Amino acid sequence: MTGPGRPRLVESRRPGASGREEILDAAGELFVTRGFAATSTRAIADSVGIRQASLYHHFPTKESILAALLDSTVEPSLRYARTLADLGGDPALLLWALTAGDSWNLLTDRSNLGRLYLIPEADAAGLSAFHAKRRELHGIYRTLAAQVVADPKDPRCALPVRVTESVIAIRADDPTMAAPADGPLPASAGLVADSALRILGIEPTDALREAGTALVATHRHAAPPPGDDRPE
């Protein structure tokens, strides 16, 4: 047995260390390739090779699977963004590092889950925690951008996060743009970060890119600081 519930019907064929992660992996693939409404919990269980009862042990509803998947697309980036904002220092450098690390995150999940952001079911009430996190993440982008241009009312402040999220459409049109989660910063993530600064009128220097790449490497997988009691 790999976890709670009934014994598996078949060998695991999914990435993921736990039954929960295998369910998320299978559901993400099916939601993106067939659609949320067209995917049953039965189809997800079949794809993992478990019984539906085992799936319900982890997730009471299909909506709760969608909530967990969408959360997984913002939670690591939000934690990373909070870490960068707490560091302080040159806002252009912090914004470059945020844009590079966040777009890297969006390039790594196996199924390009950001495609689910715009489906109507993502507006459901049960997804309010995801939306709150995404709003907080967007707010950190805006705050850093406002510091870069020294004007919180500059309408350009809304754009850097949109450039980051454009990697979702880039991957949807060209699946080869997906990048491994580890290894060096993908060139496309650096390009997106350069673009975010250029929109704000800053031409990134090689020194800024180097320092930004180091920040990404050090902090992108940072755990929450001990005693961090901000609501997640």
Next chain:
Amino acid sequence: MTGPGRPRLVESRRPGASGREEILDAAGELFVTRGFAATSTRAIADSVGIRQASLYHHFPTKESILAALLDSTVEPSLRYARTLADLGGDPALLLWALTAGDSWNLLTDRSNLGRLYLIPEADAAGLSAFHAKRRELHGIYRTLAAQVVADPKDPRCALPVRVTESVIAIRADDPTMAAPADGPLPASAGLVADSALRILGIEPTDALREAGTALVATHRHAAPPPGDDRPE
């Protein structure tokens, strides 16, 4: 009677001069707010106030409605892009005008139909005409961007069209960003066009913006030239 098929059951309550346009308007709203899979042709017919048989007179399948909707999001912009490309001249000016006019188009349709670009059903074979047009439109963006940076291999050439399409997510998060189809160029469309040039290292001047705004006004609604026999 407002067109072919049976008499209407109720007064028209939809924008659109024809039964076909009313069906598209209703279907677009339902696909975006409830989802494609969750919307039946019956629900679309009910929403228009016509019988299902009248709907089938215009569209044999639900997929053909989706195809017509997605086509409506690229066809005017592609026609406009071809017109600009045929004009020739300063590529930065042409790219500014393309980005401004295309993002304006995406800001005007009532239901933000670009949200449907990433749904799995948009990958269906019946939508190949839409995908071909969108690829041609993206290609014109790329060609103009390559002329601006004088290097067709510069990876930044892929980004201007992504900034344009980011207005889809901006509208999804904030429906007040929608803009009327007529009247002055929306400020957000100008901002997107400025950003596309800045990503390529060009700071738009007021003279360029003025000339670009004039190009948008003159050519955005241009009809295909007489004798234009390029395949649509």
